[in-house]
Amino acid sequence: xxxxAERARDGQGPEQVCDEERRKQRRxxxxxxxxxxxxxxxRLGFLGTLRERxxxxxxxxxxxxxxxxxxxxxxxxxxxxxxxxxxxxxxxxAVFFPTGTMAQQVALRCWAGRTGDPTVALHGLAHxxxxxxxxxxxxxxxxxxxVTSEPRLxxxxxxxxxxxxxxxxxxxxxxxxxxxxLPSWEExxxxxxxxxxxxxxxxxxxxxxxxxxxxxxxxxxEIAGLADSVYVSFYKSLDGYGGAALAGPRTLAEEAKAWxxxxxxxxxxxxxxALSALAGLERELPRLPAYVAHARVxxxxxxxGFASAGIPWARxxxxxxxxxxxxxxxxxxxxxxxxAAIRQAEETKTVLFAHxxxxxxPGLACTEVYxxxxxxxxxxxxxxAAVAEFVPRLAEEAGR
Numbered sequence: 001x002x003x004x005a006e007r008a009r010d011g012q013g014p015e016q017v018c019d020e021e022r023r024k025q026r027r028x029x030x031x032x033x034x035x036x037x038x039x040x041x042x043r044l045g046f047l048g049t050l051r052e053r054x055x056x057x058x059x060x061x062x063x064x065x066x067x068x069x070x071x072x073x074x075x076x077x078x079x080x081x082x083x084x085x086x087x088x089x090x091x092x093x094a095v096f097f098p099t100g101t102m103a104q105q106v107a108l109r110c111w112a113g114r115t116g117d118p119t120v121a122l123h124g125l126a127h128x129x130x131x132x133x134x135x136x137x138x139x140x141x142x143x144x145x146x147v148t149s150e151p152r153l154x155x156x157x158x159x160x161x162x163x164x165x166x167x168x169x170x171x172x173x174x175x176x177x178x179x180x181x182l183p184s185w186e187e188x189x190x191x192x193x194x195x196x197x198x199x200x201x202x203x204x205x206x207x208x209x210x211x212x213x214x215x216x217x218x219x220x221x222e223i224a225g226l227a228d229s230v231y232v233s234f235y236k237s238l239d240g241y242g243g244a245a246l247a248g249p250r251t252l253a254e255e256a257k258a259w260x261x262x263x264x265x266x267x268x269x270x271x272x273x274a275l276s277a278l279a280g281l282e283r284e285l286p287r288l289p290a291y292v293a294h295a296r297v298x299x300x301x302x303x304x305g306f307a308s309a310g311i312p313w314a315r316x317x318x319x320x321x322x323x324x325x326x327x328x329x330x331x332x333x334x335x336x337x338x339x340a341a342i343r344q345a346e347e348t349k350t351v352l353f354a355h356x357x358x359x360x361x362p363g364l365a366c367t368e369v370y371x372x373x374x375x376x377x378x379x380x381x382x383x384x385a386a387v388a389e390f391v392p393r394l395a396e397e398a399g400r
Contacts, residue, residue, distance in 0.1 A: 026338060030354075033345035039382075040351035041298065042372035045239040053241070056276050063278045070271050074257070077274045084281060085245045089230055090221025093253035096274065098265050100207055100244040101132050103231045105140045106259040107246050108168055111201050111228070117167025118142045121159070121195075124149030125177040126170065127205060151178035156190040160197060169195040171227075172205040173212055174323050180208070180368075182322040185216045192226045202226065207233040207244075208323060210285055214292040215322045228252075234273070237288060237324075238280025243273045287373065291324035294378075295371040299326055301380040302369070305387030306330075317366075324371045332398055334358060334365040340394040341367075344386075347393075352386040 034040065034047060045053060060066060064077050071078045078096050085094040097103035104127075112118040120136060122129065124146040128136050136142040147154040147162055153175055171191065174180045183191065195202050204227040206212075209220070216223055224230045229248035234240035246256050260266050299316045306314035315329040330337060334357040341353040355368045378386075 026342070029342050029346070030338075033342055034351055034354055036349065037345050037351045038349040039374070039378075040354060041375035041378060042354065042370035043374045044354075044370065044372070046235065056239070056241075056279055057272065060275045060279065063282055064275060071269055071274065073266050073268060074270070077271050077278075081274045081277050082245065084278065085232065085247055088220055088281070088285075089224040089232070089247045091224060091230070091247040092250040094245045094247040095253045095256045095260065096270065097244045097246060097260060098242065098267055098270070098273075100127075100205075100231055100233050101135060102260070102263050102265050103244045103246045103256075104128065104170075104203075104205060105135060105142075106256050106263065106265075107203055107229050107231060107248075107252075108136065108142055108170065109140045109259060110252055110255050111168045111203065112142060115167035115199075115201060117165065119164070119166040120144045120168045120170055121147050121162060121166040121200070122170040123147060123154060123172060123175060123178075125151070125175060126172045127176070127207070128170075130177055151175075152181055153183040153187070154191060156187070156194040159191055159194040162198075165198070166200055168201050168203055170203045170205055172207075173223075174208055176208070176325075179317040179327040180321070180323045180325045181318055182212055182215045185218060188216070188226065201228040203228060204230040206230045207236050208325075210237050211288040211292055211323045214289050234277035234280055238277065238284045240276040240280045241273045243270070243277055288324065290376065291371050291373075292321070294376050295321045295324040295326060295369075297380060298369070298371055298375065298378065298383055301383035302328060302387060304380070305384040306391075308384065309387060309391040311391065326369055327366050328353070328369055329360070329364065329366040330394075331363055332365060332394065333363060336394065336397045337365050337367070339397045340390060343393045343397075344390050348389055350386055350389065352383075352390050 031047060064080060069076060074096065082094045082096055086092065108120050118141060120142050122144055128144065136144050145164065145166060147158050153171060159169060174182045192202050204224065209223065209230065209232055212223060213220060224247065229246060229252060231244060231246050234243040299321050303316050311330065313331045317327045317329060337357040345351045353367050357365045357367045359365050
């Protein structure tokens with residue numbers, strides 16, 4: 001019996017269990033319900049069992065000659081992956097990194113050395129600002145400045161008229177914490193041009209760039225070609241074990257390898273991660289446009305479902321998703337929504353909202369919705385029916 005269960009048995013109420021224990025218990029319930037569900041909009045690989053994750057490499061021999069010598073410090077299959085990324089993005093070279101955080105620090109550090117300016121202009125909701133514990137300044141000696149914190153990408157005017165100089169403009173495409181939003185193609189071109197007018201280089205945080213082709217209506221190489229360098233992730237949309245790549249000019253790649261070594265990122269062997277990335281590029285990348293298209297179907301059905309259920313205020317953001325991920329906002333506290341979502345998964349074996357709910361204000365919370373291969377099976381009727389099952393549980397939890 002868990003410590004929390006023992007406390008409950010001994011008569012200790014929920015208020016006596018610390019917040020950390022409640023969060024842990026909720027995560028365990030949510031994961032168990034997700035794994036036990038018969039239907040879900042997305043089956044995210046990283047939530048699978050070890051056996052399921054290892055199965056990703058069952059057909060690795062179709063991707064790479066497994067009789068070749070294993071990689072050592074970045075050669076072999078890692079080099080093959082780097083070449084494949086460079087081909088897809090239309091760059092001279094690409095460099096594998098164990099994490100995107102490291103890849104971006106190295107990229108921005110390299111550009112700072114070349115421009116002579118350690119100032120990096122970025123969005124206030126960008127990943128380095130929100131999720132990396134000030135790594136750009138604390139580890140790499142860079143100086144991040146916020147062009148804007150509005151829930152959209154910076155405008156050309158904001159970049160052009162920013163009141164202090166900067167050496168690099170970093171753009172996160174799509175901007176996750178604003179709702180996986182993207183600018184229009186024309187806006188993106190103008191923003192890049194505005195940075196060039198200031199003699200700044202442009203770096204794309206393209207962790208989820210792979211799925212942006214539908215919104216932009218352009219191939220990956222044309223999108224990446226706007227920037228001086230691009231970072232991409234191998235696990236966020238491609239379902240790999242981890243890893244990232246920095247793509248750009250060959251001279252930048254060579255310098256990045258030196259900094260990768262200094263940062264401790266030249267790992268002895270990376271063949272499982274590299275093979276999983278090749279698998280993602282082969283299998284998931286071609287499917288992403290279908291996921292994006294169906295995410296728009298799901299978004300419409302969610303909106304219709306909540307309207308039919310009489311929820312007074314519900315928002316899907318963006319109204320038309322820019323990628324296969326988007327936000328749902330509802331007028332309830334996060335704890336209430338958490339419990340209703342978990343109960344639905346436990347009781348109906350259907351997962352509508354798999355991700356965490358984040359409190360955004362009094363009586364207001366939002367979550368992220370992902371659509372992957374399993375979501376393609378959901379019809380609009382299926383989505384509306386799932387909403388109809390969710391709302392009564394939501395009302396019950398709100399009334400407690």
